[in-house]
Amino acid sequence: MKLPDRLPSSKTHTASHWGVYDIARSGNGDLSITGTVEDPDPSPIGLHMAANDLRQVRIAKPSIRKSWLENGPGSNPHLRGREPFVEVEWDVALDRLAGEFQRIREEFGNEAIFGGSYGWASAGRFHHAQSQVHRFLNLIGGYVSHVDSYSLGAGKVILPHVIDGFSSLFNQHTSWDVMAKETELFVTFGGVPVKNAQISQGGPGRHRVVAGMRGMAQAGTRFVNISPVSDNMPVTSEWLAIRPNTDVALMLALAYVLETERLADLNFLNSHCVGYDRFRPYLLGETDGDPKTPAWASAICGVPVERIATLAREMAGSRTMLNVSWSLQRAVHGEQPFWMAITLAAMLGQIGLPGGGFGLGYGAMNSVGNDNVRFKFGDVPQGRNPVKTFIPVARIADMLLNPGESFTYNGKVYSYPDIRLVYWAGGNPFHHHQDLNRLLKAWEKPETIVVNEPYWTATAKLADIVLPVTTSLERNDIGAASGEDFVVAMKKVEDPFGQSRNDFDIFDDLARRMDIDFSDGLDEKGWLRRIYAVSKENAAASNIALPDFEAFWDTGLLDLGSSAAPVVMLEAFRGSPVEHPVPTPSGRIEIFSETIEGFSLADCPGHPTWFEPPEWLGASGRDATTLHLISDQPVRRLHSQLDASPHSKAGKIAGREPIHIQPLDAVARGIAEGDLVEVSNGRGRLISVAVVSNAIMPGVARLSTGAWLDIDWDRNIERHGNPNAVTLDIPASSLSQGCSAQTCLVAIRRLDPTEARAVLAFEHPEFQA
Template sequence: MTIPDTQAASPCALTRRRLLVSAAALGATATIGGMPGRARAAGPQEILSGSHWGAFHARVEDGRFVSLRPWEKDPRPSPTLAGVQDIVYNPARIRYPMVRRAWLEQGPGAAPETRGTGDFVRVSWDKALDLVAGEIRRMQAEHGPWALFGGSYGWRSSGRVGNPQTMLKRLLNLSGGYVESSSNYSKAALEGIMPYVVGSVEAEGQQTAYGTVTENTELLVFWACSPLGNNHISAAIPDHQVWGWFDELAKRGKKAIFIDPVRTDACKKLNAEWIAPRPHTDVAMMIGIAHTLLSENLHDSKFLKDCTRGFDRFADYLTGKSDGIAKSVEWAEAICGIPAAVIRDLARRFAKNRTMLVGGWATQRQQHGEQAPWMLITLACMLGQIGLPGGGFVQRYHIDGGGAPMSLAPPLGNGMSAGKRVETKPWTEDRGTKVIPCARIVDMLLNPGGEYEHNGKRFKYPDVRFAYWVGGNPFHHHQDRNRQVAAWKKFETFIVQDFQWTASARMADIVLPATTTVERNDIERVGPSAGVAIMAMRKIIDPVFEARNDYDIFKDLAKRLGVEQPFTEGKSEMDWIRASYDAALAAAKPKNIPMPDFDSFWNGAGVVEFEVPAASKKWIKYAAFRQDPLLNPLPTPSGKIEIFSTAIERMKYEDCPPHPTWMEPVERLGRPGKYPLHVNSSHPELRLHSQLCGSAAVRKLYEVAGRSPCWINPADAASRGIKDGDTVRVFNDRGQCLAGAVVTEDIRPGVLRLQEGAWYDPLDPGKPDTLCKFGDPNVLTPDIGTSRLSQATSACTTMAEVEKFQGMPPEVTVFTAPARAG
């Protein structure tokens, strides 16, 4: 793959409303296979398609995907793009349908301790599908829908129509019902608290546009936010606009502060000020800033009166009137470790300048995670700049081009829906809830019939015995891996449908090989939100080995379960793709937005670009609300931003009070405890969570000593005899893993960075506290909810120790298929 130099690459403005139908493009696509009745031409071909890491031209020779080059309209192609080709043929590819030997020979639930050991038997597709359909029927007949879990979760592959999670839910709904999951691991605490504060999730939809910030913001504050690290990827196909924005910010010398335990590439790009508080103490630091704003009369009383509710109650907390403890900068310093003078100076600078507070999501992925985003908004309210050009707050600049201006692109259809439940048995209250918070799956397995609270209500866990997982990797994204391994023994049957042997696939009873995106047709948008373009994701090669499209797999299962017609509605996969495009076309016509018909689009260039209106480039979030809160109220009880929530007050949750509050977590840096180092399990910069971890071409860009990297400050390394490049063991009472040491000044003393998404590679599968050989941080993280309000993940609440590994490190084996699965 050829990646152009970042500085030399010519940024594409993507502002013209036009259809790309050049003769060259037509020549490149005229011989593409995958459409009914079209033959492949002889000789090499280049085919345009897209992925989570960007759009690309794939080169095909003799039916084999041999290389790729980035789409010429991508201003900053991701170095991870090479992995799109590499994962198709790599040693971790699932080649055939497989069944765990004990399950096949002894029946469901047999010898669960052998899960993960790689003892699989190859079976035919007919046999595998008969087994899966039979288990679904058996579960429904013997136990009922509350025994089946289909809350399949994960980023899956790009493509609007080929969403295997929707297909699974549709199949299970049509065949009797199931237990599903709600929200996500990314921002569940944010989603839990924001409706009470601003009346919506808030971090979705169009954010204040980059251009508005560039022109008007005087001080940018990135709080636990890494825009360059995370914007390699998109839920759709990224257009990487954020790099152009950062180039402009740097060119103008825009003042910026990064508050983070890690000095990120974005911080370096802007030559910004770096402040590194103790992890998990951001709320205390924000409260100290708020105390100064109040005590020095730097707050905007008019905005607080006109646009917020409950500040007086919060002010009583700040001053100590309500609890006897003044939340001064000295109080904050003792918790966060940042000098009181620095905190006080930040408050004054925030108030003096047009300030944009940019929050990331890491601070809400910790115990009491609801408090950080709530407190960030409270700070912005006190500054009084919400709704002004370049001022206020935003909580989505770190992902999917959140500040990119919206284009005129009409919404693309989503393909099939999950459909309505057709339950085989009446679901009575004693059977438990139909929906659990996604981060509570292990609690559900370990406590069937147990009660829990969530968002003001009390629920009961169902007695789940069966799970079917597609488009995700639960043995990546869940916390406390050893607890999860123990809980997984509860399943009688666990099915994984994927294209590679992830840790989850290795823990399965039945494994079904699915295609990658390059082996099937689909359609997707390019860019965030509405997108700047719609792109055909045309099939590049035929499926390898015995892989099958998710749609074909579920269609055959639906046939076996007697629900094929309602599942497919008589449509082929290409029919669903056409319907998705036609939905956008129908929305475009009344607005006079030019789009070709589907056949012209698909058989032509395969890309339609859309204009970005000038007004969108100047968009200011909450501008209308600020201008007239009475005529443009927020969907909260008061119509205003709720600094104090009476709805939350009525819940009486001591772990989520009715206004932003500092609460001590179970463990953190700066508190007495058994383990001295905080584990920063940040998002990976060269993967999408665990996606592409299976690619050797991408791993070579970041591996250290053949393992996932572990950043450590020189002082911490020296005191432990650790040198750059050493293999180290990171451990606590929950687990242990190996990693490769990166000794760097770019991380705060007392903190380790061990990026999430590293594939779990247990030395002795199924055994408690076994060593992960590659560097999965979730062997260390606690499996506790943020609070009873959100029940979100607390993955960032983790303390551990590190030491140099002595002796010969064990071989990493997770990136090759199990011995009997080749």
């Protein structure tokens, strides 16, 4: 069957990270995008995928930075982002790039190539930029890769030592319907932020989080939100305002009450866990002289002493679900909140019971708590990477600045490579990374930086070679994600903008210049059939019968919702830890880990521990005027994606991302609603606009991530409101090397309008003929 080259004048579907959408073309050719009728709560983000505002920031032709084009690799790297580009033809760009790959491989070897490409890219299974670039780099001899994610850098490393890998736990979270029937008390550290649950990697079919929580509320579940902010819950809840980065202290105090009042489930601790006897002396203060009492914790976290004690009793007397937001482990010592939450749930003894136990990210993505049968969808095989050198994903700047320096990761010692070429496709490091001034300095180190990108983002503007790529509306693909409802035929609905090409076609063309077979003899249509065939086979193993490809493509949308069945996390393990052990060395939950203890890491011992962060509101000697900055996920986009859309722009004030501060903090600084403000610390400065809100606790400010970086080079200040201009770029610990964005103190002052220049984030760079 021939796939259509362009959408006819009828409705079709597409998938994005924000959902599945219906697309129709009117008689005059205009596109109309609506949430699919099957989705009860569609995200508005995707409604603007075809907006003219986005077309205005598209990259039209291959472009090469002037110095690099004229003088070769390594020329004036400090001028990246400051000097003009020259638009060239595709043959020129690919010939120069093929030659550069050959030079790097011959002079330095493939270990000098970094294939970062971290980010969400496309929801499609085939046109997935990271998969495409990593396949290409593997075929030419390999590259330095990264492991883990900014979202879960600390969590992914600690969890296998304690209970199970994150992917396994993610796929077995207790479903919403079970919690509505069984959960009496839902206690969440960091809320259940619905803005995050708008998304999933392959496209949420039915947005379920709001309906799931409302169903629980209607059934009588009571909610307690332990968070520095109150507006991260979609249902009525009790708000316990807590200082950022102090959740572990509160959890320890809750555990102390359970232990000292004989409310801990010793039977479960003895039968399903190991190491409680090693953790208990620390909890009682026998090892460090500090009993983890409610009074001890209250002085650290700010939650009243009596409320800590009563909450522990309420948790023990109810069917209780504990939830921990991912944001808690994006901090210094970020491993500890996940570990301690599991320990606290184990002490309650409800792990594996319907409606009880723990969750690691209800609200983090739409698929958490979905009850669909899960199976692996086909994708682009990336092959084997001959280069074994890697870095934890959040250590990019360290790698570039410190080649040859050693680092520890998960108990082993590695060293940073000497990177000469960076290839980025499907991501935005100048959104994800912290301390962007430090990254800018590190970005001068490579001799060549290549970026595949549809839009003139900061990452594209800071590259040497920029190759324009299509968006998901300009190509055919298949959208699907484990745990979501739909398999979507993503049919092409627009012609490519300018001279944009698919990543696949770019790498196929580049590979031919290097005598490499990238395509495996298949075009786009052949690859879609191959990927679907793998998906069909995997689905059959889970007793799901998918139709043949032609029928699927003609139908356009397959609904897997009928495969749903109630899920209870770790139910089989609870029934028999002998027959269904967890994949730890002991086969049980490890409250004390001999493995981690054996690593001899001062910042991550063998049991959950409270550590004082390097920057926090309780620090001795802290400037009392500083605030703790929370850099959370945005409401109107996914990370930095579609920041130039009308929907994202509508959330800005005077063209800048707003910062939310508490009324008392605003008055103390002479700041009023709508004022321009400067946010600063020793790492950098940025400009934002104040929103005064009672949803923020005193001493805390909130500035969402994702504003495209816009540096005023003359004044050395970020002017669009990107919080990573000031966030902290040190490892969560020497165990995980995860990111620490949420550990951040800043000063905020009112800014006179004359001190701020216009935002240029969505302007094209300068071009030279």
